[in-house]
Amino acid sequence: MLRILLLGLLFGITLTMGEVISWFRIQEMFLFGSFHMYGVIGGAVALGVVFNLAARRYGWLSDTGQPLDIHQYEFG
Amino acid sequence: MLNMAPWPWYITGPVIAAVMVALLLFGRRFGISSNLRTMCSIAGAGKLSEYFRFDWKAQSWNLVFVLGTGGGGAIARFLLLTPGPVKLNPDTVETLKSMNIEDAGSAFAPSVLFGPEAWSNPLALLVMLLGGLLVGFGARWANGCTSGHAISGLSSLQWPSLIAVVGFFIGGLTVSYFVLPILLPAL
Structure with a gap:
C-alpha cells in the first residue's frame, strides 16, 4: 500500500507542478491560448499507447503474474 | 521553499x-x-x-x-x-478580464471562485456546488472521468473513451464560449 500512496503523492505533485490543476490553465486550453495542456494530455496518451501496445505484444504481466487490469469500457 | x-x-x-x-x-x-x-x-x-x-x-x-x-x-x-501566478497567454488574460476575472495572469486560480471570499458569495457557492454535482453525475454516467477515459482509455485505444473525451471537450468549449461569458461577470 505504501507504493500506492507514493504514486498518489507523485501524481498530486505532478498535477500541481505542471499547473494542470489551475482553472486558468484549463480555461486557456479551451480558449486555444496555449499548447501546454494539449502537450500534457497528448504526451501522456502517446506514451501510454506505446506502453499498451508493447504490453499486448510481449504479454507483459503485473508484478503478481496477473494480466494487466486494462478496463474494457463498454457503450451503455 | x-x-x-x-x-x-x-x-x-x-x-x-x-x-x-x-x-x-x-x-x-x-x-x-x-x-x-x-x-x-x-x-x-x-x-x-x-x-x-x-x-x-x-x-x-x-x-x-x-x-x-x-x-x-x-x-x-x-x-x-x-x-506566483500561472503565466497565461495575454489573449486569454484579456478575455478573462473582460469577464471580470481580474486576477487572470496574477494568480494560480481565480479568487472569486476559489478564494476565501467565495464563502460569502452565494452565487459562487451555488456554481461550485452545481459544478461538483455535474462532474459527479457525468463521471458516473460516462463510467469514467478525465483520468480513466482520457489517459487509461485512450492509451488502450478504446472507442468509448475517445467518444467520452470528445464529449468532455465539447462540454468544456460550450461552457467556455457560451456560459462563462454570462456567468462570470454576474459573480
Missing part, C-alpha cells in the same frame, strides 16, 4: 503516463472517479441501489492513491513550487 519553476508539458505528460503504467504493473489501474462509487458504498448507498453493492474493500487502494494525490498537491504547493 525549494522555489522550483512549474514543469513544462514534456515533463508533466510523461510522469502522468509513468503513474498509469506503474499502477498497471502493480496490478491496479488508473482512474480517479471510481472512488466516488467506493465512497458512496462505504457511506451505505448499497441500501438505495444495486450499483453500490460491490466489493468496495477491493477498491480501497484507490482511496489511498487519492489521499496521496491530495497530499502531493499540498507538498508541491507549500514546499516545491515557486509561489
Whole structure:
C-alpha cells in the first residue's frame, strides 16, 4: 500500500507542478491560448499507447503474474 | 521553499503516463472517479441501489492513491513550487478580464471562485456546488472521468473513451464560449 500512496503523492505533485490543476490553465486550453495542456494530455496518451501496445505484444504481466487490469469500457 | 519553476508539458505528460503504467504493473489501474462509487458504498448507498453493492474493500487502494494525490498537491504547493501566478497567454488574460476575472495572469486560480471570499458569495457557492454535482453525475454516467477515459482509455485505444473525451471537450468549449461569458461577470 505504501507504493500506492507514493504514486498518489507523485501524481498530486505532478498535477500541481505542471499547473494542470489551475482553472486558468484549463480555461486557456479551451480558449486555444496555449499548447501546454494539449502537450500534457497528448504526451501522456502517446506514451501510454506505446506502453499498451508493447504490453499486448510481449504479454507483459503485473508484478503478481496477473494480466494487466486494462478496463474494457463498454457503450451503455 | 525549494522555489522550483512549474514543469513544462514534456515533463508533466510523461510522469502522468509513468503513474498509469506503474499502477498497471502493480496490478491496479488508473482512474480517479471510481472512488466516488467506493465512497458512496462505504457511506451505505448499497441500501438505495444495486450499483453500490460491490466489493468496495477491493477498491480501497484507490482511496489511498487519492489521499496521496491530495497530499502531493499540498507538498508541491507549500514546499516545491515557486509561489506566483500561472503565466497565461495575454489573449486569454484579456478575455478573462473582460469577464471580470481580474486576477487572470496574477494568480494560480481565480479568487472569486476559489478564494476565501467565495464563502460569502452565494452565487459562487451555488456554481461550485452545481459544478461538483455535474462532474459527479457525468463521471458516473460516462463510467469514467478525465483520468480513466482520457489517459487509461485512450492509451488502450478504446472507442468509448475517445467518444467520452470528445464529449468532455465539447462540454468544456460550450461552457467556455457560451456560459462563462454570462456567468462570470454576474459573480
